[in-house]
Amino acid sequence: MMAASLARPRAGCALHGALYAASAIDGVTPLVHATPGCGLQAGLWQGHVGCGAAGGWATSNLSEKHIVFGGASRLREQIKNTGGIIPGELTVVMTGCPAEMIGDDVEAMAREARDLGHNVLDLATAGFRGSAYHGYEAFLKGAIGTSQGIAPRRAGLINIFGPVPHQDAFWLAEIEELSRLIAGVGLTPNPVFGPQGDVAGLRAVAQAELSLSVSPWGTAAARALDDGFGVPWVESGSLPIGAIATTKLLEQVVAAVSDIDDSTAQAFIDAERRREAYCLDHLLETLYRQGGPRSFAIAVPSLHATGIARFLIETLGWSPVCIVVTDNPPPGARESLQAGLGAVHYSEDDDEIAQLIAGSGAEFVFGSALERSTAAKLGVPLIECAAPTRRLGLTTGFGGCRGGLALLETIVTSISDVQKPAR
Numbered sequence: 283m284m285a286a287s288l289a290r291p292r293a294g295c296a297l298h299g300a301l302y303a304a305s306a307i308d309g310v311t312p313l314v315h316a317t318p319g320c321g322l323q324a325g326l327w328q329g330h331v332g333c334g335a336a337g338g339w340a341t342s343n344l345s346e347k348h349i350v351f352g353g354a355s356r357l358r359e360q361i362k363n364t365g366g367i368i369p370g371e372l373t374v375v376m377t378g379c380p381a382e383m384i385g386d387d388v389e390a391m392a393r394e395a396r397d398l399g400h401n402v403l404d405l406a407t408a409g410f411r412g413s414a415y416h417g418y419e420a421f422l423k424g425a426i427g428t429s430q431g432i433a434p435r436r437a438g439l440i441n442i443f444g445p446v447p448h449q450d451a452f453w454l455a456e457i458e459e460l461s462r463l464i465a466g467v468g469l470t471p472n473p474v475f476g477p478q479g480d481v482a483g484l485r486a487v488a489q490a491e492l493s494l495s496v497s498p499w500g501t502a503a504a505r506a507l508d509d510g511f512g513v514p515w516v517e518s519g520s521l522p523i524g525a526i527a528t529t530k531l532l533e534q535v536v537a538a539v540s541d542i543d544d545s546t547a548q549a550f551i552d553a554e555r556r557r558e559a560y561c562l563d564h565l566l567e568t569l570y571r572q573g574g575p576r577s578f579a580i581a582v583p584s585l586h587a588t589g590i591a592r593f594l595i596e597t598l599g600w601s602p603v604c605i606v607v608t609d610n611p612p613p614g615a616r617e618s619l620q621a622g623l624g625a626v627h628y629s630e631d632d633d634e635i636a637q638l639i640a641g642s643g644a645e646f647v648f649g650s651a652l653e654r655s656t657a658a659k660l661g662v663p664l665i666e667c668a669a670p671t672r673r674l675g676l677t678t679g680f681g682g683c684r685g686g687l688a689l690l691e692t693i694v695t696s697i698s699d700v701q702k703p704a705r
Contacts, residue, residue: 291630292608292650292669294581295409297378299417299449301339306447307474309481311370314341315357315388315689316378316641320409332362332497340364342571345378353381358390365400371481374421375404382408403428415499415583415609421505426510429488433511438469439540440506441484441493443500444521447475450585451650451668452675456521459682460496465534466554467547469539488513492538496521496531497585498615514538516520519618520589524597525558527589554683561599561670561687565694572697575599579644579652581635581670583609586680588619588626590648590667593686604642606685608650608668646693663696 293299297316301324304312314321321341342360344353357375364373375389392404405424407417422443442460445453454476462470472490473479487493490533493504493515504515516538522528529551536547578600579665580587587607595602606627611619620626629635636656639647647657650668657664666673667680680689 285415292412292632292652293413293415293449294324294631295407295413296420297376297407297409298419299414299419300374300376300405300407300421302414302416302448303418303421303475304376305339306453306476307479307481307484308477309371310484311364311368313360313364313373313375314338314339315344315353315360315381315386315569316341316380317344317380320378320380338388339366342381349380349384353384354386354388354391357381357386357388358394359700361391361395361400362509364397368458370391371401372484373400374424375401375402376407376417376421377405378405379408379410382410382583383408390490392410398494413610415446418449418499419502422500423506425484426487426503426506430510433486433489433651436470436486436489437491438539440464440469440488440539441472441490441504441513441533442474442486443503444496444518445475445585446497447500449669450583451666451671452679452681455675455677455679456496456585456681459493459679459685463528463532463554463682464494464535467536468542468550469535475600491540491653492516492535493634494518494531494535497583498611498619499584499609501615517618519584519615519621521585523586523589523680523689524593525555525637526596527592528682528686529555531597538656549647558683562669562690566688568694569598569690569697572694573618573645574593575601576645577603577643578646578648579604579606579639579642580667581606581608581639581647581649583607584615584619584666585609590680590689591623593689597686598690601648603644604638606638608635644703647677651667663693665692665696 295578304310321339326498342356356690388404392402395402445456447453457473457476461473464471470484474483488511495501495504507513516534517533522531583605591602610630640657648665650666651670679685
């Protein structure tokens with residue numbers, strides 16, 4: 283069966299995802315073994331998704347002669363030059379399509395560098411291997427695969443997997459909120475990525491007491507740690523949004539660890555629930571006056587899609603008329619994602635997504651900037667929850683109790699903006 287073409291896909295290739303992940307860890311130096319355009323495209327995509335850019339990357343800059351005669355020697359030279367110019371604890375060599383198609387022995391070059399005392403990891407991340415989400419998976423599994431032996435377990439250390447750096451629009455805010463929640467119940471978060479993550483955190487994943495996966499894309503890493511090092515894991519199909527989902531997930535985490543003060547953990551969870559209830563009391567009257575329960579359509583990746591849907595249904599009593607998960611999660615993850623939600627569509631194609639939303643008659647659309655024209659045709663508000671987006675997500679995402687309230691604030695504001703009379 284021939285592969286179907288996609289109109290305006292919403293994620294870069296596997297190389298991009300691995301590159302974004304590596305660049306989000308302090309002390310990791312990404313090295314792209316591909317033509318100049320591969321790294322350039324990754325940077326251009328970052329500049330348009332509202333996720334921020336991570337800067338330039340080292341690259342072997344394969345040219346036509348390397349495609350003809352092979353680029354292994356060029357990679358050897360670039361590994362040496364990169365280590366001499368860019369300080370770092372770990373160099374990650376990731377391949378683009380040209381390098382893999384010509385059969386460069388990247389593994390041998392990385393092994394040669396390690397024999398010379400350089401800390402080098404090689405990853406096969408050609409674009410034909412999948413999307414940026416698959417590249418994130420490949421990076422984590424590759425890093426886990428380099429761990430040697432069984433390190434002493436660190437009680438209370440919790441790995442956080444799922445939000446994909448620079449691909450998920452609010453990845454940093456979501457990781458930091460999850461870290462806050464884990465710390466709040468008396469445990470120690472290991473976010474791996476972002477300002478609180480580093481190479482030490484990456485190496486410590488095998489020492490954790492538990493892994494937490496909040497999207498299908500964190501499951502492979504969590505499973506690899508369980509298989510290789512006996513680190514158990516807790517899975518949430520999507521990011522918990524609001525007090526109901528957050529409470530359920532935190533209780534799962536608390537139940538899965540051995541040494542924790544249950545009363546302290548429960549006090550924190552109760553405080554989070556009280557805060558949401560207090561703020562809801564101040565918002566529900568406004569929402570009622572703005573029109574009461576609404577029908578809604580969602581077109582975002584799995585990290586947020588079903589979490590937002592359940593929050594709107596359970597907390598506001600809204601009705602879903604169209605739910606589209608846009609990142610093509612693995613078939614095995616779909617059952618838990620869509621549990622209790624009725625029909626859920628899976629599509630990466632912009633035209634198909636637009637048709638599904640336009641035909642739904644939704645009164646509210648939650649999606650990316652690509653849904654703006656469709657929402658305008660329906661004459662309804664659009665909440666941008668995914669890349670590409672004009673909204674920056676450095677400090678405020680939609681995860682947890684605070685994220686649920688941020689989503690409510692955005693809903694109230696957007697309704698007010700739509701209802702303002704034209705000047």
